[in-house]
Amino acid sequence: MAKDKNAPKPKAQTPKGFRDYFGTEVTERAEMLAQIAGVYHRYGFDALESSAVETVEALGKFLPDVDRPNEGVFAWQEDEDGDKGDWLALRYDLTAPLARVYAQHRNDLPLPYRRFAMGPVWRNEKPGPGRFRQFYQCDADTVGAPSVAADAEICAMLADTLEQVGIPRGDYIVRVNNRKVLNGVLEVMGLDEGAQRDAVLRTIDKFDKVGASGVRELLGKGRLDASGAYIDGVGLSDDQAGPVLAFLTSKADGAAQTLDNLRAAVGASAIGLEGVQELETIADLLEAQGYGPDRIVIDPSVVRGLGYYTGPVFEAELTFEILDEKGRKRQFGSVAGGGRYDDLVKRFTGQAVPATGVSIGVDRLLAALREKGRIGGTVEGPVVVTVMDRDRMADYQHMVGELRRAGIRAEVYLGNPKNFGNQMKYADRRGAPIAVIEGGDEKERGVIQIKDLILGAKMAENATLEEWKERPSQFEVPRGQLVEKVREILDGQRQ
């Protein structure tokens, strides 16, 4: 073919940090989203799809580590006939758009408003291995319900959702904590606000990584981290740091004991006691519906997002073990998180509107199911009808038409049919379970050849001569039995 050597050619590449998804990667995700939507719908949540583009003003600065206005987001300025207009940006999550949607449409929406949303979000961050700048989120939120019954409902829904998509009971746990309890702890420590309080909050966020002893050091004089660098501490005495450690390690065998430990940690703090009371109500509501601690548990060691949320905080973890990239066993970890945030709508309207919600990391959940071999095992390739005689394309099209009407995925080879080997290579690359062949000789005799490619591949690997004779992988059948025979072979392959 002719090459144009004059014009410089554009690079055929995704931008850095973006990727393409093919075949089952796309359909398995779509199927999971549909399953999740089914559960959310049954719980009374309504679908919402806002646009990918928002004004920077409406999105606000909710991303962590934001110094510059557009840091972390993909943003650009509107150009209206040469005049500069609004700054627009791609949404970085589905919560900020929900706040905008609720504020904009609040007169037309039910109160409380339960909504779910699923779709891509974008982050303008440095891409890394396995870290992409576009990824899916799948959120459910209840806006306008102050009662922690709304939080309990979302925890129950999260458990139901995980089981619906194929994570069996026992392989996951939803853990619940409460920011108000932490606020109570900080209050009894005399750290209601100020720089030291913020330092304590940042330290607590490291509990996942450094554990109780690490937090104790970081709250005190400081700590030598794994890289050998010395991290300065907050400067509290061991006594002062006590309530924080008590809070983080208060989880006991039963909810009642955990709640007693928390009550001790918050002492006389009113906000702290309110938080403990909320956790107790959540535990009671869930227990009454049969969601016991094997599925949902009060666990004050959940610290992710504790700085962001204003009330109950929840996180779903998968508890089965996988091998990490270095071959070590570890728990799969978090696949969903959320909590109560009562201030998001206030930015727009001036009125505080209570809200609580959860976000499921769909791609992580898909990865988990693939790890467990629950999806991704089978690619449903099409039956490939080969082209033996270019002039009889209508005959071959007729065959695939019959197969498709019978609900069987099928296609005619549409490349250059000259080389039969290429057609079989194509069928192999497509993961075709069956190839259909009708040459001039077969046409004359009113028959077709049907090749079982799965069996054929197995036989080619390790069959004895006897097996070859006993279990043929190619069948000659009358043309009229095309659909029947193909179905029979497909059924056999699925067993």
Added chain:
Amino acid sequence: MAKDKNAPKPKAQTPKGFRDYFGTEVTERAEMLAQIAGVYHRYGFDALESSAVETVEALGKFLPDVDRPNEGVFAWQEDEDGDKGDWLALRYDLTAPLARVYAQHRNDLPLPYRRFAMGPVWRNEKPGPGRFRQFYQCDADTVGAPSVAADAEICAMLADTLEQVGIPRGDYIVRVNNRKVLNGVLEVMGLDEGAQRDAVLRTIDKFDKVGASGVRELLGKGRLDASGAYIDGVGLSDDQAGPVLAFLTSKADGAAQTLDNLRAAVGASAIGLEGVQELETIADLLEAQGYGPDRIVIDPSVVRGLGYYTGPVFEAELTFEILDEKGRKRQFGSVAGGGRYDDLVKRFTGQAVPATGVSIGVDRLLAALREKGRIGGTVEGPVVVTVMDRDRMADYQHMVGELRRAGIRAEVYLGNPKNFGNQMKYADRRGAPIAVIEGGDEKERGVIQIKDLILGAKMAENATLEEWKERPSQFEVPRGQLVEKVREILDGQRQ
């Protein structure tokens, strides 16, 4: 509630030209996309999801009316630690990304490569009524198949798809034309290239609007348009314009006669005759599979995109009549279009790769089904369990849990339960078919009240006193019969 009057509040608004989609708008589209994906999959097409963001370089300048590099797209420049990087942009269609994907991954993809893609695309255009800057496309393309069997297959698939989503046979027509025939016509006119040829192409594009006589005037001296402005013509004599008019009006009662007319129009032009031959092959292939002219027809009056495509061009129109905004009857019109474009991948690799495909306008198709009342009739609101006693939230949660496990959409009222009227207003706004009530008295007696809200609303409108007595819309049943009675009422409502 406290208002913060110091900080200026952000506007709670979508950017101009964007909108939010709620509830059934979202779920009906998702359902249609799943149905379309099902047909595409059965035809052997594989799913592809590329990212929303591409480099401007990879997207190229395929949008019409593009003078400036970023005109028509939302674009921004990468900022890499202060250094300016690549220009990135939101994709404006799904074809340009396909070309990039194919060029990038061609060594790993089957040849031919049948792929489908569905998702939003973005256009940086002036928004207008009903014209949005983000909308859905749903494409299927075959890359690497030079045979017009690929085009015929896509026409057949388009017909199947329309029937699958609920457009019955007779309510749609797929029309097929061929750019090569037009090229032949231009060749016999001595207009192979140059400014006059481009002017003729632009004029043909107006055939939809101005008809044969209008095109004749515009090819000649010019024409007074509806607004009273005089549009200069191309300057051809009536004789010279003849072949173009013959081409555009060559559709006859049967395909054979149409093809004869086209042969006459292209005279001895080799490219023209090749084009007619391709149309004949397409008609034969489709006829052999039972797609007669009631579904797919050769029609040279299809001019949309004729300038863009390089071979066969197809368009699907819905033929039933609707009332336009001024109350006049008109045909619903185009819902899908496509054709063969053999040069798109060449930009990247220097090698011409044949490709053909179709794009379905999902939002227009949804609008058509809504017009016909085939979707959008019913909103499946949840059963609402009211809260009569705030301290018994666990009881109410238990009820919705039972209903959900039985597959019934249900929710507890999570707003402030003080005012029962608000709860019933909420149920109304939610489109709830049933409300469940269990006050202290009912609890004591082991019963619940179940209100049929649909029947209740009907009765309130026009029932006589006798009917009120005969057909109660509220039932007292034992608590244990909750699911049974709710299901009975729901079944009755669906009849």
